[in-house]
Amino acid sequence: MDFHTHTSASDGALDPCELVARAQASKVDLLAITDHDTVVGYEAAAAYHTQNPGDTRLIPGIEFSCQWSSTTIHILGLGIDCGHPVMRDARETMDTVRRERGVKIASRLASRGFDGALQGALAKAGDSQLGRPHFAAWMVEQGHVKDHDQAFNQFLGQGKTGDVKTFWPELAEVISWIGASGGVAVIAHPLKYRFTGMKLRRFIVDFVAAGGSGIEVLSGYQTRDQIAHLKRLAREFDLEVSVGSDFHRDAPYSAPLGVESSPFEGLRGVWERWSAPL
Template sequence: RRLERAQEMARRLEKAQIPGALEAVLAEVGDGAITRSHFARFLVKTGRADSINAVFKKYLARGKTGYVPNNWVDLASAVQWIHDAGGQAVLAHPLKYNLNGRYLKRLVTDFAAAGGDAMEIISPQQTPVQRRDLWTLCLQHQLTASVGSDFHQPTTWNELGKHLYLPDDVTPVWANWGLVSKRLTQEPEATAVLSAAPTTSMDTPR
């Protein structure tokens, strides 16, 4: 699906007199997954814009020349495919889907019901209240926990591995892998900060 989307993005860019996008992106990615960021870097390198942000605004945002919407698989199928491949299904960066509290709870509930294994509860730039909300949902649905920076490339606002500490009462998803120790070295105040965070209604849109 990602390759088909990339092919369509390249076709639209070529129609706009920007040839060679797919070939350049495939040369960079190899066997990896293609994203809009790869096209953005190509467009910056070829002088179509001065920055990644400018490329997205001009070419790759919704409604622009190179934008192609994602064709998402349903949640149950995605979880099943991951399990069939021998993996564990993890719900990544749940706060980045622009859901209000009610729909966030529904997403996690549906994910757990589909057999999901873990959810990402800690990432940089979260508030203590946001971390507490995800922590609570993780415990309620008896999921294991993961952390992540959503790091794709060096930027000024997204640092690799910054502030990724789990509280003591969740089980890390990697505890089942036998590859590393049970948890990351934890900042002493990590659990205290979560415990002290003011409670909010997750039915309140944010």
């Protein structure tokens, strides 16, 4: 199973049909497509899946960006009704937010001498959701940096010129969108925020108070100690657990598609919300 994946509709390398076909070939029984702030990839995948169902069951999902305590947080919405009026409004809101954020990122990059960033990033994005990886791709193409990693390390990553957070909605608002559209809100990759133990617990308290009910205990590659820590938090706060590869592309240090659920027996899995594959 895999409840955290990305397609070319946001910052993944595979188009939605290719991702579904890969999941089917890999014998992934439950697959959630969770592109950043869009369900366009899921909708394309669902159309393909209808014609090519295989043994993989497709779960509608999204990965929302939001703010909590001046930190950008990612919240997965699993099992959402993509056509629900609240979700449609949320998607329009995030489309606008990402466009406005893109203008701000481009303005900041221009102040560092990189003119034309917005047009370049939009060209790289095409029909997908505009994000910092598209600015990075443009910078590489223009010869401003040698690769994606340098773009983020020097200009686009945490605390750098192109790291714009102020446009994201608040945590509670995003969770309300997910709940209203029939989905379950899950904290994505909780250890990536590098919170202290006390701050992580304070965050989870606010997450639960807002209506969140799940936590990702495995996202990509993690150590046994990290997984054990997250399992303890799931028990402490009575949270459902989710697992995912956070698959974006084939790369040396990226996890492959698909996660085994057996190491998480004894915990309430989000996968229990869905029946066996059809």
